[in-house]
Amino acid sequence: MAEPTLTISDRIQQELDRLTRAERQLAHSILENYPASGLGPLTALAKDANVSTPTVARMVQKLGFKGYPEFQNELREELKAKAKNPIAKHDTWTEGAPSGHVLNRFTDAVIDNIRHTLGQIEPETFDRACALIADTAHPLYIVGGRITHTMAEYLFLHAQIIRPRVTHIQSTSNAWPHYLLDVGEGDVFVIFDVRRYENNTLKLAEMAHARGAKIILFTDQWRSPVHSLADICFSSRIVAPSAWDSAAATLLLVESVISAMQDINWADTKDRAERLEEMFDQTRLFRKFT
Template sequence: MPTTPLVRDLLKEKQGELTASERKLSAALLEDSLVAGLQSITRLAELAEVSTPTVIRLARKLGFDGFPDLQAAIREEIAARMKRPLAKLDTARADPRDHVVSRFASAVSENINRTLDRLDLAEFDRVAELLSDPDRNLHLLGGRITRSNAHYFFNHLQIIRPQVTLMDSSPSVWPQSLLDMGPASTLIVFDIRRYERELEKLARLAVDQGANIVLFTDAWGSPIEKCATHVFRAMVEVPSSWDSTLAINFIVETLVAEVQSRRSDSSAERIAALENMIGASRIFRG
């Protein structure tokens, strides 16, 4: 798990202190998820159309002694973001003395605590208000691993309020959903490493339609951040060959509680109507 500020975050935090040339270099790094920073200082400067001294000045403004230290941090960040399941499994087996249940519980607990430490409560309230607005239509979608998170969120939101849609997992039918998106639409996307290009493309098309994006991602940040209006980052690493989405679901369940609280009267009526409908329909009985 990242224990020091990520280069991507430092670049965003320092924007107000950068010169025009440094902002140009920063944009070049962020555009390609920092991959451009793996090149030589000369090649990076050429790519961003700035001078090599500009590269050195930016590195120092970010808190590094020079470009080699910045590049080392970029390399470490990219390696952590792209860590493959087998490599994660080797790490998980490093200490066989503790039972996996204890190690997993400890990791999940730390993930939730560190996610909470980084959670912007004002941002949380803004998203809760957005999701509580009955005039907005909500579309939810997750990736290969996070599809269950999207489905869970959908199951609760569609009981609490109307105009909630769980998008099909097949990209071939996404255009139909995009047709119904506009300025009154919110696309809620779940995307953790290894990030899915199809989801990024969908998010960009949704923004082109006028929709805004609420993104749930990991500590390193999905490329969808570049077009998202609201972003929640959660810690995901556990002693397993797979990442854990329990910290993400912690935020999801808290949002469900807050949205229901904000729509207490209307959601109570909706839930009561649902119960009556189920009771009147024998096909739902065992």
Template sequence: MSKPAASVRELIREHYSTLTQSERKFANALLENYPAAGLASITIVASNAEVSTPTVARMVQKLGFKGYPQFHQALLKELEAQVSGPTQRRANWASEAPEGHLLNRFAQAVTDNLGQTFSNLDYEQFDRAVHQLADTEGRLYVVGGRITRALADYAFTHFQAIRQHVTHMTSSSATWPHYVLDMVEGDTLLMFDVRRYETNLQRLAELAAERGVKIILITDQWASPITSVAHYTFNCWVEIPSAWDSNISTMMLLEAMISATQEEGWDETRERYERLDELFDMTRLFRKFS
């Protein structure tokens, strides 16, 4: 399976240091409202970013496009990928699927996803996010969507053992105002949102951000709209030969965060683990082997 083509967002990050000041102005305007800011004509997008048309033309060529039409088409394809449902996703990969067993194609796709995810990971941002997750001065809230609520549940189970003051928000958005009511500046909200992005999660993020809550977002390569209010955003590559997206790279990133958070405050965490084991022994929840 061939390596997935780089997104326009990735190309901008890769070539950002080579851009002029005016080209960076357009690049920043595009990233702030991605990909919508680049879906109009070249004259309109240039005007909206307050740069000249030649500036836009030069920048798209620096990104490797022959001209603005090819750049525009690439953004349209990304937008189509963002909103595609299971039937369309399967049609996309089935029409391009190489010969060979599904297991081999699946394994290659997952391997590519992991490579893409970690090669695009900002390690300094990762460390800052982990420091935020380990900060027990504030409460940690965890929430996911229709598919990602399983990831949120997994995260909650581990973070609850690692640190105090952890709240798992229910999957019912009707109950979320009760949680928001108690959110204060200094709290942290760990969110999972992948395509199709959920409007209720976006509104929750906006309400939390207004209260000074630090938002850590784990999303896919196309990036949830929550990115606009998130303090830390992590993009995970998710496409596989299936009608559904994969959570493997997302889970690996989450487990790395859990491990790093555990190490951040190991002395306190170790004591919690020991006390927790004592409680498990008292309740005889788990079988002990001699």
């Protein structure tokens, strides 16, 4: 049996690149409603994922289990462990609301997302990504999509203060090919792409990759197609009790990157921030209370 310290979700993530097309389809189906999706009969899981029952059996074995019953037993053990975990208990985060209130349900989901996301990140990989993003020897391009452009812009506004030569590209704009004219070997692209993965973003990544750019991808647990081109990929858990996905885990990573960039370039960042504050004073952009 596979290592007990890894959840079934973790094992699926580790195996994704080695799965067949049908097995990846099954993996995405399991993760979308994890862990409840694996607690029913094998035939029901196959039907929900629109794959054959042999596909389910093969993937279960690839995950390190002798068969589907052992796979289900491990899922049940995960549920028991989760029930014992103080983070996952039905304590109220907002004292004035019952445990079933949306504030507490959403908070539970976000904390679980953050725990799973950070559990899959190697500190050395994170440090390497921050070093690339902070490296002023190469221009930095930041790319977001229809929804993720908000996180891209958040990173961009901070990166502008921390270092020079930063460009914000919106892949939804028809003008984005213009930005690629000056892209060269070793330039760095930070790309945000979560489901429903955008065609423009993939094409932009392909063209940047062909020009020798390095790509750092922020995506979800199912991973954007861009991940096959990325030098570094951060997969955040995004599922929440909402019709929309949660960006909290991704935003935590982005703010951590900003903090690391600031530390790496502190001398220059301090100087740039001071000059920016002088310009703010000249434009009277902010109110003064002294």
